[in-house]
Amino acid sequence: SPPMAPVPFFGLEATHNPHRWYLPVVPELCTWHEFLFGGCGLGAAIEALERTSGRPLVWATAQYLSYARPGSVMDLDVTVPVAGRSVTQARAVGHVGDTEILTVNAALGERRLSVPGQFVEMPDVPPPDECDDRPTRFDDDRDTIMRRIELRLARGRGHGEFDGVPLPDGRSALWARIRDLPETTAAKLGVLGDYVPFGIGQALGRFVGGNSLDNTLRVVRLVPSEWILVDVAVHAVDRGFGHGLVHLWAEDGTLLATASQSTIAREWSDPPTPPDDDPTSGGATSGDPAPGD
Numbered sequence: 001s002p003p004m005a006p007v008p009f010f011g012l013e014a015t016h017n018p019h020r021w022y023l024p025v026v027p028e029l030c031t032w033h034e035f036l037f038g039g040c041g042l043g044a045a046i047e048a049l050e051r052t053s054g055r056p057l058v059w060a061t062a063q064y065l066s067y068a069r070p071g072s073v074m075d076l077d078v079t080v081p082v083a084g085r086s087v088t089q090a091r092a093v094g095h096v097g098d099t100e101i102l103t104v105n106a107a108l109g110e111r112r113l114s115v116p117g118q119f120v121e122m123p124d125v126p127p128p129d130e131c132d133d134r135p136t137r138f139d140d141d142r143d144t145i146m147r148r149i150e151l152r153l154a155r156g157r158g159h160g161e162f163d164g165v166p167l168p169d170g171r172s173a174l175w176a177r178i179r180d181l182p183e184t185t186a187a188k189l190g191v192l193g194d195y196v197p198f199g200i201g202q203a204l205g206r207f208v209g210g211n212s213l214d215n216t217l218r219v220v221r222l223v224p225s226e227w228i229l230v231d232v233a234v235h236a237v238d239r240g241f242g243h244g245l246v247h248l249w250a251e252d253g254t255l256l257a258t259a260s261q262s263t264i265a266r267e268w269s270d271p272p273t274p275p276d277d278d279p280t281s282g283g284a285t286s287g288d289p290a291p292g293d
Contacts (some may be wrong), residue, residue, distance in 0.1 A: 011029070
């Protein structure tokens, strides 16, 4: 099938009201555990915010409140309290019926500056064609968001290599490619920024993961890149929560964006089987009835 533009990829639909959009929650946007992947919720909200405001995203922060299940429809209402000469401050609230699913606050705009600079460097990892595929944990042929994202393990441990020994620097990395969405867009980066839960299991060397409480995406510069390096740094895991940062890199070393998250963290003594939990996949992967735990 031909590549899809951002809105067809998410399936976001416009209404007669330019500030209201709706998102049919289809399995292809959901986790194995049958609820909307957090990154897809943020990505769809970013798309709605950019199209309503007519400006590119600078940053967006999502607070995940509840789960949207396949077969439901999530309405996205965009509010623009401030639209200045170069910056728009806006928010998008996603809800299914009267249940609020997520709230996204954002700033959008673009300004000219004669002295740009990048002061961090992409980690030294093998290129995508030299990395092994990161296999899915489940032998499952259902259509989910995980089937739409091709992942290769650039730095880290395979599923059978968790030995309980923490990584001293808490760092891991994946190459990611979304064939259905080859363009580099802020909405796409919203999807790929939701991988701190993956990094927590990698950092601890244990089957530990959980669901995302939030995600903040800060867009630096958008350049074409077939593969994007999802560079995860877990800062700490304590009190049942994990905290970390993701740098999203183009293949040429351009920093595309950063993403930071806090997640509910929990440990399983044995690798889980579907449809329970996948502690090593990104996004909200817990089977809880709501992110409030």
